[in-house]
Amino acid sequence: MSAYVALFKARLRMGLQYRAAALAGFGTQLFWGLIRLMIFDAFFRSSMTPQPITYQQTVDYLWLTQALLLILPMRLEGEIQQMIRTGAVAYELARPTDLYWFWFFRSWAGRTASILLRAGPLYLIAWLFFGLKAPPSWASAGAFLLSLFGASALGCALTTLMTISLLWTISGEGISRLLNILAYVFSGSVVPLPFYPPWAQRVLNFLPFGGLMDTPFRLYSGHIPPQACWAAIGQQFAWTVALILLGRWILARGLKRLVVQGG
Amino acid sequence: MPQIVVENLVKTFRVAERKAGTWGALKGLFHRRYRTVRALDGISFTMEAGELVGYIGPNGAGKSTTVKVLSGILIPDSGRCLVMGRIPWKERTAHVAEIGVVFGQRTQLWWDLPVIESFELLREIYRIPRREYLQTRDELVAMMRLEPLLDTPVRQLSLGQRMRCDLAAAFLHRPKLLFLDEPTIGLDAASKLAVRDYIKRLNRQGVSVILTTHDMDDIEALCRRILLINRGRILFDGALEALRAQVSRERQLVILLAHEETWVEDPDAQVLRRNGHHLTLRFDPARISAAELIARITARYEIRDLYVENPPIEEIVAQIYEEEAP
Numbered sequence: 001m002s003a004y005v006a007l008f009k010a011r012l013r014m015g016l017q018y019r020a021a022a023l024a025g026f027g028t029q030l031f032w033g034l035i036r037l038m039i040f041d042a043f044f045r046s047s048m049t050p051q052p053i054t055y056q057q058t059v060d061y062l063w064l065t066q067a068l069l070l071i072l073p074m075r076l077e078g079e080i081q082q083m084i085r086t087g088a089v090a091y092e093l094a095r096p097t098d099l100y101w102f103w104f105f106r107s108w109a110g111r112t113a114s115i116l117l118r119a120g121p122l123y124l125i126a127w128l129f130f131g132l133k134a135p136p137s138w139a140s141a142g143a144f145l146l147s148l149f150g151a152s153a154l155g156c157a158l159t160t161l162m163t164i165s166l167l168w169t170i171s172g173e174g175i176s177r178l179l180n181i182l183a184y185v186f187s188g189s190v191v192p193l194p195f196y197p198p199w200a201q202r203v204l205n206f207l208p209f210g211g212l213m214d215t216p217f218r219l220y221s222g223h224i225p226p227q228a229c230w231a232a233i234g235q236q237f238a239w240t241v242a243l244i245l246l247g248r249w250i251l252a253r254g255l256k257r258l259v260v261q262g263g
Numbered sequence: 264m265p266q267i268v269v270e271n272l273v274k275t276f277r278v279a280e281r282k283a284g285t286w287g288a289l290k291g292l293f294h295r296r297y298r299t300v301r302a303l304d305g306i307s308f309t310m311e312a313g314e315l316v317g318y319i320g321p322n323g324a325g326k327s328t329t330v331k332v333l334s335g336i337l338i339p340d341s342g343r344c345l346v347m348g349r350i351p352w353k354e355r356t357a358h359v360a361e362i363g364v365v366f367g368q369r370t371q372l373w374w375d376l377p378v379i380e381s382f383e384l385l386r387e388i389y390r391i392p393r394r395e396y397l398q399t400r401d402e403l404v405a406m407m408r409l410e411p412l413l414d415t416p417v418r419q420l421s422l423g424q425r426m427r428c429d430l431a432a433a434f435l436h437r438p439k440l441l442f443l444d445e446p447t448i449g450l451d452a453a454s455k456l457a458v459r460d461y462i463k464r465l466n467r468q469g470v471s472v473i474l475t476t477h478d479m480d481d482i483e484a485l486c487r488r489i490l491l492i493n494r495g496r497i498l499f500d501g502a503l504e505a506l507r508a509q510v511s512r513e514r515q516l517v518i519l520l521a522h523e524e525t526w527v528e529d530p531d532a533q534v535l536r537r538n539g540h541h542l543t544l545r546f547d548p549a550r551i552s553a554a555e556l557i558a559r560i561t562a563r564y565e566i567r568d569l570y571v572e573n574p575p576i577e578e579i580v581a582q583i584y585e586e587e588a589p
Contacts, residue, residue, distance in 0.1 A: 006387035014375050079374075088369040093336045095388055096360035256338060 003097055008109040015113020022117040025070075029122055033066035037130065053194040057221040060133060061192045063126040064217045067119045070111060071151050071212055072183045073158035076172050077107040084166045099255070100248045103163055108156040115152070139226035140219060147216040147229065150236035154211050157243035158183070164247055167254035188214040194223065208243065211236035264348070265309040266440065266471055267333065272342035274303040274328055302328040303339065304495030310473070312439070315466045317486030317503075318475040321584050325495045326475040327366075330442045333473070334364050347440065360389060363433035367445035370429055372417040378428050379413040382435060389436035396435065403431040407461060423454030430461055434470075441465065441472045447481055459484050479576040491583065498583060503576065510579045515572050516544045516556060521565040532556060540567070545574075 040062060044055045053061070080103060083089040092099060126132040135141040162179055166172045184190060186209035193204050193214040204210055215232045218224040224232055277297045302325045310316055320326050331337040332344060335351035335358045344350060351358045365371070372381040386396045404410055407427045412420060420428065430446060443462065447455045455478070462485055466472050476482065482489060482503065489506060491499040499506055516532065520540045527534065531551040532544040546556055553571045560566065 003384075003387040003390070006384050010373065010376060010380055010384055014373075017375070086369060088366075088371075090331060090336050090366055091364070091369065091371040093355070094334055094359050094362075094364045094371075096356045096390075097388055098356070 004101060004105040007102070007105050008112075011106060011109030012113045012116075015110055016117065018114075019117075022114070025114075025118050026121055029066040029069060029118065030125065033063055033122075033126065034130070036062050036066075051195075053192060053218075053223055056131075056133060057218075057223045058192060059131045060221040061188070061217045061223075063123070063130065063132040064220060065189050065213055067122040067126065068115060068148070068151075068213070068216075069189065070115045070118065071148075071155045072187060072189065073155050073162060073176075073179055073212075074183075075159075075180075076166065076176050077103070077110060077159060077163045079110075080106065080163050081166055081172060085170060093255070100160070100244075100251050104156060104160045104244070104247075107159050107163065108152070111156060111159065112152065133221075135220050136222040137226065140222045143224075143226045143229035143233070144216050144220040147219050147233050147236060150233055150240065151212050151216050154208060154236055154240045154243070157240050157247065158208070158212075161243055161247045161250070164251045164254060167251075167257075183209050183212060186210065187212040188217070192217075194218070208239035211239055266312040266314075266347055267308075267310040267473075268343070268345045269309070269329075269333070270307050270343040272303050272306040272329070272332060272339050272344055273301070274325075274332060274337065274339045276300045276302055301495050303332070303342075305342070306492070306495070306497055308490060308497060308500055310471065312471055313466070313469050314488060315462070315472045315474065315486055317482040317489040318473055318492065319477070319479075319482060319489055319580065320492035322477075324492045326492060327444055329492070330364075330444050330473065330475060334362055334442050335359055360436070361438055361440065363436070363438035363441045365426075365429055365433045365441075365443045365446050367426070367443075367448040370417060370425055371432055372425070372428060374418050375416055377414045377416055378409070378420070381417065381428075382432060385432055385435050391436050395437075399435055399437055400431075403434060406464065407431050407457065423450050423457075426450060426454065427457060427461075430458060434465065439470060441470055443472060443474045445476055446474070447476060447478050455481070479580065483576055491580070493584060507573060507576070507579055510582055511574065512547060512549060513545050513574060514548050514553060515574055516546060516553070516560075517570055517572065518542045518544065518560065518564075518566055519568040521567050525564055527560065527564055529556065529559065 037059065040055075040058050044051070044058070051058075080089075080092075083092065092102065095102065123132070127134070135144060158179065162172060162176050165175045169175065186204055186207055187193075188210065193201060193210055196204060204214075211232075215224070215236055219226070219229055219232065276299070278300055280296045280298050304325075306325070306329060318326050318329070328337065332339050333346055333351060335355040338352045346358065347361060349358045372378060373384065376384070382400060385391075386393075391399075404413070407430065409428060409431060412424050412428060417425060417428070426446060430443075433441060433443075441462075446462075447458050450458065459481060462472055462474065466485075474481065474485065487502060489499070489501070489503055490497055491506065499509070515535065518527070518541070520527075520542060523540050527542055527544070529544070532546040534542065535545045536543040544556075546553075557569065557571075560569070
């Protein structure tokens, strides 16, 4: 276990080096956040009928989406991608570790580093100036943090799955684009999931993507009351376990047909 | 029991082929042709603990494939393979904890991390107790003179520096067996010497080494035994001297002439090369002894210097490769 922790720490330090990328990401997220805020502001002003989610809850939802966007399985783990292309992946197999967890923690560490760098400042700015409110209760805050942890694990399981697909596709561009768009739309990052029609919500609530953003953000604002958090977090957990098992199975099959050329 | 037992190892790869050009690419869309390459075509050998074996052969001979099978990375199609009593790919995790690998064209260090942090990570990955780790690390740092490199990110190291660090990284967990796949590739003379010295020292401590290389100087400097492989088959297994004897017994006499225009002739030796004052003769020691030939030459011509040498191992190996070429 300590090997994974060490890997985590090293990646975290590495990620913290990239300040320029974090600053640029921060600016972009703030800009888009403001535009989306204006769109939903206009929507609430022009609409007479009661909405499935309140204005304040929507504002919280929007800012959290902006702050934590990198929880989504946006991109492949660059380091592993390069290793598979160059054949250095041979070294990964020459380590006395379980390859799946090795990759899982590697990408978890990298992702957490970039999330930590961007989320804190953006949350603070949005809370100070742009209408983001603290959670209504300690229970909601606790449920949110727990579910945020679950979302990060779930996002990482999806990223690792994408990474494993590299054993077949080498470049991985296609699969990562596809998953990226699915996750972006179905997690509620474009339009919060409560705004979707009821029939769509039934499907969306079943899919794993809601667990990436929708679940923690609705727990934050109390749209899902804290006493109902266990079902929501349980679903995140179930999907994470299922995706990890799927990833391990695919990886085992991939390694059997692995060809490490040259050298 | 030998440390490594390999019997009849076979590994094939399927390579997709297409004809050149647009038409070839289009045809490939509908009908893909595969060619089967037998990278290993029935390899057998054994190796005792503490041996240092040079594994040589032309590009694409199957050297790296063998190393990858032995280190548990690739699964062979058929054949038996036991390394320290284990089947490498069946018990990969336990197996790799006891071996060290270096693939010369790649690095096992973390590109963005300072060398020392890569070492620390490896300590965790191999679960090396701290005391033992510090001792091994300091030993290696002294042996390979790594002190000034430790705080540099790997991406900023030169190839020679990186290779020294890579070799140290492969030995941090004190493996009993090292697989070194072209560790001297692309290195300058000084780095090569450092690498050879390191390999020699570890081997003297009892570590077994399988060394693949194209550099015959590596082989001459290090290996008592060589395995020569081509097109997936072992062509020769034995001492370097035996290989030399098998191919040719010829020796070479290099003479430095006093006058460039001297014309040297001898019934028992042929002129191989002529380069200014330098003249290389070749002779068969079974027909004429070196002493006799030297006596004859020095009596007849004005000579400034001379020495006898074996034909370079490169020439011998090239000769075998050529004989074997399809």
